[in-house]
Amino acid sequence: MGAAIHIEALAPIEPRTDRDSFSISDLCTEFGVTARALRFYEDEGLIGPERRGTARIYSHRDRARLAWILRGKRVGFSLAEIREMIDLYDVGDGRKVQRQVTLERCLDRIRLLEAQKRDIDAHIEELTQFVDLLKSSDSAH
Amino acid sequence: MGAAIHIEALAPIEPRTDRDSFSISDLCTEFGVTARALRFYEDEGLIGPERRGTARIYSHRDRARLAWILRGKRVGFSLAEIREMIDLYDVGDGRKVQRQVTLERCLDRIRLLEAQKRDIDAHIEELTQFVDLLKSSDSAH
DNA sequence: GCAGGTGTTGACGTTCACGTAAAGGGAAAC
């Protein structure tokens, strides 16, 4: 961690029409995660690629889901929470009451994310003020 | 965790002019953290309240710093990173080169936070779309 | 003068999200 900025955090995911499946190391290099992490996500039920024998084959859908998982992590969700959200999506075509619950939870999530945005804005503002202070004291000398 | 939304995440910190020092349990109840957490932050050098004998006495400055720490946590920073940022503030009046380094790191942080905001926006948008889909399929039945 | 509440310092336990060998299979390159 530290001050390292990951480029992939800045670039939105693009569809990649040149291939139609990916190996585990393909996705590892593309997203900057280890194979261990991907297998761990699979153990936790976050993703379920096909198998050719024992080897994992990731589809475009799997790749997009992985991108979604990683973004979820970046915005501060735990793997358990991400899994829960994936489950919500999966029961999206379930019964009426189920859908109502799902809806409420999604709205909760959205409210939480918006609160988080406000926190970030406040943090940015304070840092910016400090930066300005540094700049002015720098030019003063 | 889970779907629990913390109200304190929504309310900005207010100065409280009614008191001029706080006990550990004062801050615990106000910010919804445990005493163990506060002592842990102290062990990690994030905060250093005065002592009356062995008891900790938190000033307004300590209280504001705690609020800052917790907000840092909410936006995804580790305690080590928060500590590093506090150190940056503390060397703000140091030598010129130091200040320059500090400035760069602050700008890095800001860029990171803005990338995070974009992630959150993308997440919110997807959730909103899903919510709309739920609503429409709900009224269809 | 002592129970009860609030504080303290260790020290060990726990959860999460992986890291890190260990030991092996399958194919492709030489």
Added chain:
DNA sequence: GTTTCCCTTTACGTGAACGTCAACACCTGC
């Protein structure tokens, strides 16, 4: 055919951020 990769599973290890006792100190009201 054997070395070289890439991939696999199983299993124990690790760092961060506390939780959870245990054992003790200090004031406060009764």
